[in-house]
Amino acid sequence: MSKMFANARVIIMLFFLITSLSLITFKGVNYGIDFQGGTLFQVQLEEKVSAAEMETVTSIISQRLDAFGLKDTKVNSLGDDLIAAQIAETNPEQIEELESLIKTQAKFEALIDGNILFEGSQIRQIFKDPARGYGAQQAGVGQYSWNLPFLLSQEAAENFSRKVFHRCTAVGFDSASGTQYDCDDTYFFIDRPSDSVILLPSGVYSADSQLLALGNIGENIPQGTTIDGLQGNSGLDFMLVSDSNFSDAQVQQLKALSSSKVKAIVHKTMPDKQRQQLGQLGFKVVEVREEDETVPWIWTATGARQVISLTPGIANLQPFVEDVRGAKIFSELSITGSSDTAESAAQELKSLQVLLETGSLPIGIKSVSKETISPLLGKEFLSNAMLIGLLGLAVVALIIFIRYRSIKLTVPIMFTSISEIIITLGVISLINYRLDLASVTGILAAVGTGVDDQIVIIDELKKGEENAAESLANRVKKAFFIIFAAAATVIATMLPLIVFSFGFGKLAGFGITTILGVLIGVFITRPAFSVFAEHVLKKA
Numbered sequence: 001m002s003k004m005f006a007n008a009r010v011i012i013m014l015f016f017l018i019t020s021l022s023l024i025t026f027k028g029v030n031y032g033i034d035f036q037g038g039t040l041f042q043v044q045l046e047e048k049v050s051a052a053e054m055e056t057v058t059s060i061i062s063q064r065l066d067a068f069g070l071k072d073t074k075v076n077s078l079g080d081d082l083i084a085a086q087i088a089e090t091n092p093e094q095i096e097e098l099e100s101l102i103k104t105q106a107k108f109e110a111l112i113d114g115n116i117l118f119e120g121s122q123i124r125q126i127f128k129d130p131a132r133g134y135g136a137q138q139a140g141v142g143q144y145s146w147n148l149p150f151l152l153s154q155e156a157a158e159n160f161s162r163k164v165f166h167r168c169t170a171v172g173f174d175s176a177s178g179t180q181y182d183c184d185d186t187y188f189f190i191d192r193p194s195d196s197v198i199l200l201p202s203g204v205y206s207a208d209s210q211l212l213a214l215g216n217i218g219e220n221i222p223q224g225t226t227i228d229g230l231q232g233n234s235g236l237d238f239m240l241v242s243d244s245n246f247s248d249a250q251v252q253q254l255k256a257l258s259s260s261k262v263k264a265i266v267h268k269t270m271p272d273k274q275r276q277q278l279g280q281l282g283f284k285v286v287e288v289r290e291e292d293e294t295v296p297w298i299w300t301a302t303g304a305r306q307v308i309s310l311t312p313g314i315a316n317l318q319p320f321v322e323d324v325r326g327a328k329i330f331s332e333l334s335i336t337g338s339s340d341t342a343e344s345a346a347q348e349l350k351s352l353q354v355l356l357e358t359g360s361l362p363i364g365i366k367s368v369s370k371e372t373i374s375p376l377l378g379k380e381f382l383s384n385a386m387l388i389g390l391l392g393l394a395v396v397a398l399i400i401f402i403r404y405r406s407i408k409l410t411v412p413i414m415f416t417s418i419s420e421i422i423i424t425l426g427v428i429s430l431i432n433y434r435l436d437l438a439s440v441t442g443i444l445a446a447v448g449t450g451v452d453d454q455i456v457i458i459d460e461l462k463k464g465e466e467n468a469a470e471s472l473a474n475r476v477k478k479a480f481f482i483i484f485a486a487a488a489t490v491i492a493t494m495l496p497l498i499v500f501s502f503g504f505g506k507l508a509g510f511g512i513t514t515i516l517g518v519l520i521g522v523f524i525t526r527p528a529f530s531v532f533a534e535h536v537l538k539k540a
Helices: 008-027 051-066 092-103 155-165 202-214 227-234 247-256 272-281 296-301 342-358 377-405 406-428 439-465 473-497 506-540
Strands: 040-045 073-077 081-086 108-110 115-119 122-126 137-141 143-152 166-172 178-183 185-190 196-201 239-243 265-267 284-287 303-309 331-340 365-373
Touching: 008 185, 040 092, 051 073, 051 081, 051 092, 051 439, 081 227, 092 365, 108 166, 108 227, 108 247, 108 272, 115 155, 122 342, 137 166, 137 342, 143 202, 185 227, 196 202, 196 296, 202 227, 202 239, 202 296, 227 296, 239 247, 265 272, 272 284, 284 473, 303 331, 303 377, 331 342, 406 439, 406 506, 473 506
Parallel strands: 196 239, 196 265, 265 284
Antiparallel strands: 040 081, 040 365, 073 081, 108 115, 108 185, 122 143, 137 143, 143 331, 166 178, 185 303
């Protein structure tokens, strides 16, 4: 007996068994929507799209959710203007963050004086190497900064370098550092409403002017920002209106704008009478709500995200370049931001990175609604499923006992099968895979193939009674040839369910856990079982 447990194959299985039990006990297993519930987002697009565009939209939304490590996500189209995104997550903070990520079209633009410097589609690569400056770090007491370095296309880099050339003004001289410069600001926008006119009520104008002047670290608004500066750099049409009626001059101005502008962006305080007038003039009225009372409404309405000052180096002043034709081309740039906590700084960095990596949606999002999904089965069902699985193994053990008339063979089969389940769950826990109903079914299916393989091993070993001249090692080799062939067949059958999971999303979990269970059986548990079987049959 001691010699059997000293065998390397048995030691390997026991190591994985103990490690898996530790992972399950201390780390736990993540459960999918079937067992713990989740959240369903219903996304309505601004207009109906073609099948190809819908496929693009669902793919981008799915990539954004996957980027946050949400494994049990299902994104499907419902017609030609609706999308359902289902996730196994109910944490309110996480849900709010994901909702913001989903409803963002992610059209990224960098502007100065209303001129586009570069767009998100022109970013060729994002550098995630801390050596290049990527990451979030503490910048002071109660202040954290983040930095996202990236590579521009050659065309965009040339356009950027030309448009920021000498955009700094000399304001003084210091003997230690040389000439002092006051540099212009670049404004970064996400989903800038370029086809719109923004109607700014006088009351909101006053409140926003004060908030912009004070600045906001969490929103990356520097102190001294002005509405005029935001308007000039955004290139958008603003209109200051009264809180009750449009003047005749404003009506005429709106009529002129209606020929080139589609939407009228309004504050929640705008009266119905003014909204009706805008509709009569041909505008689509879009109400933008304030995210927070500390964030200027106009900041949200324009889609502004960051204001970053140029540097003398970027503006080709240090070292000095006299002519724009000789300007140094900067293709490696970075976006920086700040926040008041380390968590929010890291989150802002991650969100922007995901938006830039997945790209912008081909169509805007009209609305996003969400609802909590109750678990269809509950964790009690999982316990029942495991109990049914164990009862099934007991029935199999009874049949095997009737066939071989040996309790000493039946016990190793049961022990090996249970070990296979535990090790599979341990691996699932390690990789943070979410367990759904299909996954549980896959585990039980893999254990079923394991029992078949164990019977093959026993039968091949018992053939030695008829052919004593054949060595025990050769008989084991024959058994494992059959086992490997069967495993390869199972894996080949399951792979299409994973590779082409867009059509069989519910079955992907079945394929993954079946393949995982088969691989664990072939390389860990079944070699150990062959040692158990050899020992028992030698004793017999």
